[in-house]
Amino acid sequence: MNISLTTELEQFIQSQVATGKYASSEEVILAGIRLLEERERIYKGRFEELQREIMIGIEASERGEVVDGETVFRHISEKLQQRRQQAGE
Template sequence: MNISFTPELEQFIQSQVASGKYASTEEVIVAGIKLLEESESIYKGRFEELRREIMVGVEASERGEVMDGETVFHQLEQKLQQRRQQTGE
């Protein structure tokens, strides 16, 4: 596989090898791909978590367990003020 890099990326890769952190260009590229893979995994996990949280909200709404937006924001503001008082902000 042939890969072309911008001069800036190539310089970065070479600087990583020169620093001794990586033994070769291939190691730098593999490390970058592993970081991308990890990032994607975290994203997918968070996406699924958000999907579950949304479903909890939808189900509560279907049961009639809802609050108007003004009440919700008022409660959130109160919680924020309490946290600030607790942390001394």
């Protein structure tokens, strides 16, 4: 596989090698790919978690366990205000 990089990316890779953190350009690229793999795993896990939470909400809604939007936003606003006050203390 051949990969073409922009001048900026080549310079970045070379600077990473120059710091001594990586022994070669290949190590820098492999580290970047590993980070991408990890990020994808995290996103996939979060996506699946959100799907489960949505299903819980749908099921609760079907049982009639709902709260009107104004109440929800008021509650969120109150929590946010409390956190701001705590952070300011």
